[in-house]
Amino acid sequence: MDNRPVVLEVRHVTKRFGGLIAVNDLSFDVHHNEVLGLIGPNGSGKTTMMNLISGALSVSGGDIMMNDLLISDLPPRKRARAGVARTFQLVRMLPSMTALENVMAGAVFGHKKLWGRGLQVHAQRQLERVGMGDVAQRPTSALTYIDQKRVELARALASDPSILLLDEWLAGLNPTELQVGIELITSLRDEGRTIILVEHVMDAIRSLCDRCVVMSSGVKIAEGTPTEVLSDKGVIQAYLGDDHV
Numbered sequence: 001m002d003n004r005p006v007v008l009e010v011r012h013v014t015k016r017f018g019g020l021i022a023v024n025d026l027s028f029d030v031h032h033n034e035v036l037g038l039i040g041p042n043g044s045g046k047t048t049m050m051n052l053i054s055g056a057l058s059v060s061g062g063d064i065m066m067n068d069l070l071i072s073d074l075p076p077r078k079r080a081r082a083g084v085a086r087t088f089q090l091v092r093m094l095p096s097m098t099a100l101e102n103v104m105a106g107a108v109f110g111h112k113k114l115w116g117r118g119l120q121v122h123a124q125r126q127l128e129r130v131g132m133g134d135v136a137q138r139p140t141s142a143l144t145y146i147d148q149k150r151v152e153l154a155r156a157l158a159s160d161p162s163i164l165l166l167d168e169w170l171a172g173l174n175p176t177e178l179q180v181g182i183e184l185i186t187s188l189r190d191e192g193r194t195i196i197l198v199e200h201v202m203d204a205i206r207s208l209c210d211r212c213v214v215m216s217s218g219v220k221i222a223e224g225t226p227t228e229v230l231s232d233k234g235v236i237q238a239y240l241g242d243d244h245v
């Protein structure tokens with residue numbers, strides 16, 4: 001039983017793409033300062049669910065509440081103002097702009113009101129936070145994929161989000177980078193943020209997540225601690241097929 005207040009409520013959310021139901025009557029709660037893992041096999045609807053929370057997609061049915069606000073009715077920028085920020089599975093930044101400018105853009109659209117020199121200093125601080133302080137003046141197109149991911153995280157942090165959505169942010173990192181990434185996410189939680197992450201890296205799920213919601217074909221098939229869900233027969237079956245149960 002988690003006694004921390006619920007900050008995000010997903011209630012009977014459905015998303016249809018034509019005849020395909022990508023998310024099917026999904027409900028779960030996220031508690032304040034929790035790290036919730038949204039996991040499941042490829043194509044199970046995880047990214048779609050993240051898009052429904054951030055507002056990149058609108059729900060076909062159901063509600064998403066953030067504290068007392070019905071955010072599923074709001075456009076993405078209003079959700080950002082309310083304190084939701086995200087990174088994307090495939091990095092999305094403005095390639096000709098410098099790392100610093102990309103991060104400054106994140107601060108402008110968020111709920112922190114900053115401008116001029118204050119905005120620049122704030123953005124530089126976020127880059128330093130993710131170990132990218134010395135690439136501030138480089139265009140993001142000149143950075144490696146991993147470094148672009150870090151800058152994208154700095155951009156999400158620039159809006160000082162209370163709920164941070166990380167879509168496979170740790171994917172493609174080598175073991176050393178993975179350790180640094182896990183420590184960075186832990187430090188973001190330690191400063192009071194609530195984090196929802198879509199992740200396939202099991203070591204990261206085990207060390208970071210308080211709880212996991214497991215999806216398969218758009219529905220929730222399990223919910224619990226990483227140890228509970230990763231030993232659940234239905235979950236093993238969904239990941240590996242019938243032969244492994």
Ligand SMILES: Nc1ncnc2c1ncn2[C@@H]1O[C@H](COP(=O)(O)OP(=O)(O)OP(=O)(O)O)[C@@H](O)[C@H]1O
Nearest residue numbers: 017020021022040041042043044045046047048049
């Ligand atoms: N914009 C879209 N239009 C049509 N179908 C879509 C769209 N986005 C996702 N889908 C479909 O919805 C289903 C769920 O996709 P989604 O990307 O949410 O899964 P996922 O669990 O994030 O997968 P992965 O782990 O591979 O990233 C898939 O069948 C996918 O093809």
